[in-house]
Amino acid sequence: DAKTTQPNSMESNEEEPVHLPCNHSTISGTDYIHWYRQLPSQGPEYVIHGLTSNVNNRMASLAIAEDRKSSTLILHRATLRDAAVYYCILRDAYSGGGADGLTFGKGTHLIIQP
Amino acid sequence: DTAVSQTPKYLVTQMGNDKSIKCEQNLGHDTMYWYKQDSKKFLKIMFSYNNKELIINETVPNRFSPKSPDKAHLNLHINSLELGDSAVYFCASRPGWESGYTFGSGTRLTVV
Numbered sequence: 414d415a416k417t418t419q420p421n422s423m424e425s426n427e428e429e430p431v432h433l434p435c436n437h438s439t440i441s442g443t444d445y446i447h448w449y450r451q452l453p454s455q456g457p458e459y460v461i462h463g464l465t466s467n468v469n470n471r472m473a474s475l476a477i478a479e480d481r482k483s484s485t486l487i488l489h490r491a492t493l494r495d496a497a498v499y500y501c502i503l504r505d506a507y508s509g510g511g512a513d514g515l516t517f518g519k520g521t522h523l524i525i526q527p
Numbered sequence: 528d529t530a531v532s533q534t535p536k537y538l539v540t541q542m543g544n545d546k547s548i549k550c551e552q553n554l555g556h557d558t559m560y561w562y563k564q565d566s567k568k569f570l571k572i573m574f575s576y577n578n579k580e581l582i583i584n585e586t587v588p589n590r591f592s593p594k595s596p597d598k599a600h601l602n603l604h605i606n607s608l609e610l611g612d613s614a615v616y617f618c619a620s621r622p623g624w625e626s627g628y629t630f631g632s633g634t635r636l637t638v639v
Contacts, residue, residue: 445625457617462626
């Protein structure tokens with residue numbers, strides 16, 4: 414899977430929007446962009462994924478650049494519960510028959526200030 | 528209803544012992560995985576199973592063996608435990624189409 418680059422940490426205030434950036438300049442045409450988060454002492458939790466178009470769900474929005482070399486996870490109104498490590502992961506949907514796993518990097522440690 | 532459940536949640540054992548961690552998913556997913564998260568918090572994939580067939584094995588010592596009695600279960604058996612095996616082990620599953628992975632809450636293994 415192609416590599417992603419994320420800031421080590423970010424801080425935001427409660428009830429404000431948060432924009433988490435991810436660079437993936439070597440992304441291929443069949444790479445999906447996945448976001449996961451891991452709250453303290455819990456397993457990773459799926460947040461959102463997309464291929465080319467922006468995506469919205471109940472947890473967040475995913476904005477994908479037109480050239481697909483970067484993306485941004487948007488939390489519209491952060492709460493203290495959103496404090497976690499956020500991982501941006503590329504997954505090639507056509508490798509290993511779709512049975513391969515996710516390759517996690519270091520992620521972004523999001524700190525929410527009350 | 529827990530989607531991906533692992534047992535036990537905590538496991539403390541002595542070096543040299545053999546232990547198993549169980550994983551069950553009730554999502555009807557096609558593929559299941561085992562991940563290891565070490566003390567530095569890096570998550571690394573160990574195994575995946577698709578339709579009871581081992582698909583990948585990422586340079587994991589052969590002391591680790593996944594066993595899948597059916598599509599809903601993927602257990603992890605570890606022989607001759609070593610201190611370096613201490614970590615949190617996560618089970619995960621995903622459906623056959625491009626979608627999110629669902630992770631269990633983890634098993635914290637401590638080898639003393």
